[in-house]
Amino acid sequence: MLWHLEIRPAPGRPDLAGLRLAHEAADIGIAGPWHLAVSRGFLIEGPLGRDAVDRAARQVLVDPVVEAYAIHPGGDGQGGDRHGNGSGGAVVHVLPKAGVTDPEAESALGLLRDLGYEVVEVRTIRTYHIDGPAEERRRLIDRLLANEAVEQVIVGPLPFDHLGQGHDYDFRLVTIPIRSMDDRGLVEASRAGQLSLSLAEMKAIQAHFTALGRDPTDCELETLAQTWSEHCSHKTLKGRIEFEGRTIDNLLKQTIFEATRSLDLDWLVSVFSDNAGVVRFDDEFDVCFKVETHNHPSAIDPYGGSNTGIGGVIRDALGTGLGSRPICNTDVFCVAPTDMPPEQIPAGVLHPRRVLKGVVAGVRDYGNRMGIPTVNGALAVDPGYLANPLVFCGTVGVIPRGMAFKKVEPGDRIIAIGGRTGRDGIHGATFSSLELTSESESISGGAVQIGNAITEKMVQDVVIQARDRGLFHAITDCGAGGFSSAVGEMGEKLGAAVDLERAPLKYRGLSYTEIWISEAQERMVLAVPPESWPELRRLCEAEHVEATDLGEFVPTGRLTLRYHGEVVADLSMEFLHDGRPAVVRSATFTPMPAVPLEAPIKADYTGDLMALLGHWDVCSKEWIVRQYDHEVQGRTVVKPLVGIHDDGPGDASVILPVRGSNRGLAVSCGINPRYGRLDPYAMAACVIDEAIRNCVAVGADPGRIALLDNFCWGSTDRPETLGSLVLAARACHDLSLAYRAPFISGKDSLNNEYSHDGKSLAIPPTLLISAIGQVPDVRRCVTMDLKEPGNVLVIVGTTLDELGGSLWAHTLGMEGGAVPGVDPEAGAAIFRAIHEAICRGLIRSCHDLSEGGLAVALAEMAIAGGLGASASLRDVPCDDSAAKDGVLLFSESPSRFLLEVRPADYDALAALLGVIPMGRLGEVRGAAPGESPRLSIAGLDRIPVVDAPVPDLKDAWQRTLKW
Structure with a gap:
């Protein structure tokens, strides 16, 4: 039996969600007037009678003080006729698509089962009773009420009486006839499969398998695509570039890496070799810092994109060394003006106002639910971010001295802990390497992951306890590429054998390849000695964290994947990690003509100051900051908002990594895309200077400041765009040496462009510099x-x-x-x-x-x-x-x-x-x-x-x- 529990505001209480949506519809130009009644709810399936659902509602699912509820049998036609024309206008239901992670439903399912209810499945649902112009209704739904990349929209009554668990997967080994393809066929195979592999890369794979005398399986080809993606391998920044008459063999190595190497500072512990950079803090602890980008997913689903962006970077910190404890988060958002007229929004692009609200909410919910304060950030607004918003998320962690390194040993078991595997995030790594188009939402909706912060908090608790008990040799997170990247990277120097059918699934029907490359969230992979596996399993059971033995790290030099005993992939680790042909590109740069800028002479500049104070980049970010808990854990000494009313714009935040100590960390950032359009070298130099001086302004020692780089650029296939990237990297090298501020970690996100009707809109060259500085005594801040x-x-x-x-x-x-x-x-x-x-x-x-x-x-x-x-x-x-x-x-x-x-x-x-x-x-x-x-x-x-x-x-x- 399927029941719809519809929960709405109690009589006499305002429908705040409906009022807000009506206001937002007017803001983005959807003609009204609109009257919306909004309810949340659950679809509950199982052998339950109405009385049991009513009891569950009153017991745990509904707040009787502020909410009322109604119970409808599924498929009974409630909610208006099939055209949505019931009394009071249309009724629209919005629910997650099958397979999309639904954290609230997962929590409700577990809770109801713990209480003894026989529940098979639960899914959340939102219901809108809409009264307004029928001709504008579709725009209202598409622009405001639902995101069809991850959500299902039903106008009228619910057309089903059960949720279903999918169908069992019918195993069939798939091979790709790559050996017989010509160049056009290779290109089309990459495009159709969303592999994001170039012709040269496809030909390298073709040659490799031709030498083996066989064609690759779909799983092998997908594994290579994930590992070789721009997102995972940084092939542009590590490739060969011809610029100004000389050859740059590896831009990262010869600029940012080289600066850090040359400085050779004794307080650096681990840089550019793990999930996050690690620096010395005191005699007992080190600290790590990582900032990630999650741009393309956030363009399609702002909430899910930023939500899993912050969740992913928390796992980066958690998976650094033998595991760090996350102590604070950062975020930076780059969006188009939120007052942009709706008619200027291209097809397949979300309105900037919806994007900003979504990305803020995503970071808010994940960080707050995990109990990690968000202490620093920035907002940059430019029309160039219309189709490609940028979402930067960072996490600082504390790790005991001596635990910053890890090594997989032969015979270690491959243990996956945390969330189950589903179809969310499939092709996430390769999708992040592509240019967006008006079709990206429909084609790549599966590349968006949905997070569950409560699961990750439980995973964190397990990892820290297991670390302190010495139960594993190595750990990493399942980020881009899922198991393919996590196991592939951990076993690079050794080898691995994996039994894919052992992976716990969210639902039936996943193929072996989907299991392998899924980017479902909240999963970590550990290398566990066989003798420690029983104790780790007991620990996970005690913390209600699922743990599964997927296989073994073996000294074969090969990655072998099995599905119910059938080998579905067998790759040489050497070819997987070193077989990608080098990217060779030409770069040019033509400086903009030197046009003098004559400042206007006025008698009164008060109006100019008022305009600047109201500009997006300067104005108060209190609306954003107040949504974050920046004081949880009790470590935040200097908060993001300061002053007599705690509403002034602080330069940097200061936190206490170690309780009982007065030694602190300052966290800051620098970003200015306006400079990037004119002079990328000067832009990079200025944002480095800004990040450092923000730290210094609150009390950080300029001799103990470390930097992180995040390059977000347009298509580097264009020589001019690549040239601007080269110049920015050079500035990073020069300023790092001059300020003796080493780079310890970084991330790039390229191809941030939107293509529509033969035109391409690129973001301005954007470099975010994050800084972490040590404060000798926080009492002097x-x-x-x-x-x-x-x-x-x-x-x-x-x-x-x-x-x-x-x-x-x-x-x-x-x-x-x-x-x-x-x-x-x-x-x-x-x-x-x-x-x-x-x-x-x-x-x-x-x-x-x-x-x-x-x-x-x-x-x-x-x-x-x-x-x-x-x-x-x-x-x-x-x-x-x-x-x-x-x-x-x-x-x-x-x-x-x-x-x-x-x-x-x-x-x-x-x-x-x-x-x-x-x-x-x-x-x-x-x-x-x-x-x-x-x-x-x-x-x-x-x-x-x-x-x-x-x-x-x-x-x-x-x-x-x-x-």
């Missing part, structure tokens, strides 16, 4: 909010006339100009001096100058502190060309800080800075009785060029994302 009237305001660093790519130029529609350039020698000296001043207690507040320059930084400090300020531009250190009010207010020259200092400490600070350029701007001001504090900035002629009440500045800053 400072924040950016103004603290006390009468204190002195000081600017440190030189301001230049370099407005190219600046936020001010962008808001005024000005193009051209020079992108800010980094002087690393000057920057390094400033960073050291600021750190020393913070350690001596000379600085009350510290804020870095970035988007919007000095004017925005002053406004933000005043907003956060609830105080005013009186400042003058006359003493701002600058060269002659920059001696203009507009330039001094809004230039984004790097390596600069704005400080608040007690008058008694000013001379000591000046002596400490020595020859470093600094200027005394003015002082912090309170408010006169009955009045609001004001920000007043006098120009070079001593006449105010900015003057506004701080509450007005705060309103402009908060209004944009006050959703």
